[in-house]
Amino acid sequence: MAENIFNLQNAGFSYRAESLLFTDLNLSIEAGESICLLGANGSGKSSLLKILCALNYIEIGSFKAFGYEISEKQMENDNFCKDYYRRVGFVFQNSDAQLFTTRVWDEIAFGPLQMDFPRKEIQNRVNDIIKVLQIEHLANRPPFRLSGGEKKKVALASILVLNPEVIILDEPTAGLDPRSQNWLVDLLLQLNSVGRTIIVATHDLNLAHTLTKRTLLLSEEHKVVYDGDTQESLRNTDLLMKVNLIDQFTHIHEQFKHLHIYVHC
């Protein structure tokens, strides 16, 4: 039986004391799954990913990761925290929130340094991942001077260098050109095929279709309104329209009135 990685039970979370963003959130994720989290702007995708990454803490209910109850207090335990971020890698929606050193090479080496890996191993890991992500030409450049897509690749490298069991990516294809998008999907599919758990938040239905088997659909009221097979969810146009992932509009073209489906990505 696959290991249970994340388990949320009757969880509630808020940013502001007066109103809960999530109420009664229930979710179970097993090792080796490929999951996409779909929802309109503001539906709570990033907030939910941050709960899984122990960057947001629930206030009601229970959140367990790898069988351990996760709380702010638990994450203050240095060894536990290091182990957690060795196992769970998170690529932020906004790369600028992730990159902070003055050289790409140092950025990628930061995680392994924090994990106290031997110096030689750090060098090997960093050089290997730079090669895999084909970013040798960026190695000596300051991350803040890179293009959006280049920053995203560096952010991804800084996570993959630790070879985490769970890879969580927030809008990974946003801002990437078509070749880079395909390359990223191939890379994530390969990682999933060797047992890594992949969780992505996206508006990109194409990414959901090619990469993931399971979809969680968040409504604009921050509720999980679908949890099941990805292909089935993508065929459910009524549901996708209801949660504002696709839209339809009429438009007059020559003498005909057409109904178009607009995909939000």
Ligand SMILES: Nc1ncnc2c1ncn2[C@@H]1O[C@H](COP(=O)(O)OP(=O)(O)OP(=O)(O)O)[C@@H](O)[C@H]1O
């Ligand atoms: N740090 C924060 N403090 C207060 N409110 C926040 C914070 N982060 C997000 N929110 C609010 O929580 C709600 C969900 O935001 P979240 O970023 O999780 O949505 P999202 O589904 O990721 O949206 P998008 O598709 O635009 O990335 C929004 O109403 C947002 O304004």
Ligand SMILES: [Mg+2]
């Ligand atoms: Mg978001």
